[in-house]
Amino acid sequence: MSSPGPVLRIRDGSVGYGARSLWSGLDLDLVAGEFLAVLGPNGAGKTTLLRVALGLHPLRTGVITVDGEPPRRGSGRIGYVPQQRATAPLAPVLVRELVRFGLDGGRWGPGWPSRTPRHRVGEALAAVDATALADRAVAELSGGELQRVRVAQALATDPVLLLCDEPLASLDAPRREALSALIDRRRRTHGTAIVFVTHDINPVLPYVDRVLYLAGGGFGLGSAADILASESLSALHDTNVTVDWSAGRIFISGVPHSPRDLQAVR
């Protein structure tokens, strides 16, 4: 299990590509069981934050530790849930085999079938109520089923930190809520810290402890109520952004170049 210190710690972190800086001066301590939602427009550096934690991208300045140590590629202490894609390159593979990739897919050698991995794959599937899917082909799954299996795959190593990169994209509303509830349950039962990148805050709003909003080279970090407010977002975007809270849901308008605005223009 995790050490008493923060699961994810960033001190004065900044990243960028070439001459372009994405965000800088980020201080973040994520404790066990905490749920952090990461929001912001496309290209603000949300996915880059996940890549930094995975050890795939270096910080330009500052320090990052995961469970007290510098990020290491292929660490079993981090689980990763990708976006569900309509055209997944997932060719013929069974659900339990896909989940097993998450357990030991990176190790050398053929990996013969044996009891321990089989047992852990079974546990991971049970944790997302997907035991019945174990022997189905991945290609046959619905979008919601596939994302549940993705969570099982990410949890196979019992990570201390779960990184989710827009796992709700292309799911319908009930599936979004079900998947969010599932991830919330995990952090409550196992103390897994969650970093949840999303375009739509509403499905995870009941579970979010803090929000990290990345925009325009800056960031806002705090409670959902403080950050997702007209004043904060207007300051971050340097333009008038209106945030409406209504019946426990949030509606944001006026964000430049946001997908919703583009839809409205069309």
Next chain:
Amino acid sequence: MSLWERMFVFDDYGELLSLLHNSIIAGAVLGVVCGVISVFVTYRDLAFAVHGVSELSFAGAAGFLLLGANVVTGSLIGALLAALLIGLLGERARDRNSVIGVLMPFGLGLGVLFLALYKGRAANKFGLLTGQIVAVDASRLAVLSAIAAVVLAALAVLWRPLTFASLDPEVATARGVPLRLLGPAFMLLLGATVAAAIQIVGALLVLSVICTPGVAATMVTARRGLATALSVLFATVSTVGGILLALGGTLPISPYITTLSFAFYLGCRIFAAIRGVRSRRGHRSDRHEQTSLEDQPLARGPVTGPRLHPSAVGLHAPPETVIRTE
């Protein structure tokens, strides 16, 4: 002589069999290695790359034939060069296909040039393109077996990360699987396999043993172990069966191999189609059950077990707000 008699001649079959037992062993060895690599070719969508590598391998073989040097060495050099170029330049599928489309005609043209300049036996020329069985002597069999052994051993080591990277590249990247290393490494193994296969099947029809078996096998099963076993079976029966059928005839070996291989593909396709219709008809109630399972909302009631949620156990004070703009 009727066409049938030209296609299937079994006079003095026993004697031929003993004369050509090297070829039969070579066919079996090839079948195994091609069958195994074929599954990965299917996973990684590399059919076109196989074709491209085989044309450059042909150029290498033709060049060495012209120089009077070892043909297998030539085809191995050509195949490995092509595989490395494709592996390094074409990391993304689109780039890869362009690179192959550019390299392939160049290789084929070189090969044609070398063959035109070659003054030796015509059968040698034709064999490189469409396959041959007579040319497998003990030393060539040894070389083919060595290539097969190296490829199979390397695949065994790369097995798990290569499967992960091929089937689930996004998560594999996140988990630190070295995709940039595995791609070119696999291309080299593929190049070596193509060079070996060309010696029997010929450059033009290599796909029938390196692509078709894997496609057929993965069509009928999503179990990776079973798919590999089936693919090996299909490839081996195609090569060995093709050789046995072609022994007595005067025709090149490749049509026998390609037809057997295609027959397996057809059989698998039909099997998959029938199973698809049956499962739609028979398991409608099942399917419904599965959908309703999906619709079931997750239990949101009190959760037992350690509650480590910070706000629940008071690990930290209500979050501070930081706004930082650039």
